[in-house]
Amino acid sequence: APKKGAVAPGFELDSLDGNASYQVGGARDKALIVNFWASWCGPCDLEAPDLVSLYDQYKGKVDLYAVNATNFDKLRNAREFVKEKGFSFPVLTDAEGKAGSAYKVHYYPTSFIIDRNGKIAERIEGVIPIEKWKQYLDQVTQS
Secondary structure, three states: OOOOOOEOOOEEEEEOOOOOEEEEOOOOOOEEEEEEEOOOOHHHHHHHHHHHHHHHHHOOOEEEEEEEOHHHOOHHHHHHHHHHHOOOOOEEEOOOOHHHHHOOOOOOOEEEEEOOOOEEEEEEEOOOOHHHHHHHHHHHHHO
16 A cells, blocks of 8 residues: 555546546645545545635635545535535545545545655554644644
8 A cells, every 4th residue: 555655646536516527645834634425425424524614724724625436425415514614625526436545545535645745754544633634634744
């Protein structure tokens, strides 16, 4: 599985609304959180408010892409979840499960913090306290 310090696997996915395409992989101008989730996932439901808060707090320093496990989910349910939780960051659909496979995601939520050089700074399986998120994000935004 992609571990801390490894080069983040590249992928390109469409947004949930179908209006845009997003790429992951390679150097970027800011750090990136890639969060793999599903609408039926209880822990994802618990984590959602923290992701919204972190995105608002770190806007301009960190991008966040929420990758829906569309191969295990229903688009209608994903759209309802996003609306209910107030996600303002890009939500991507992994209809064929290629991104999830590349990142060896076996549990939801699983998140990756990718630094500006395109390397994995952290792999986070499950829900962690928001303070721990902030500690990880402070590390990648100050380097």
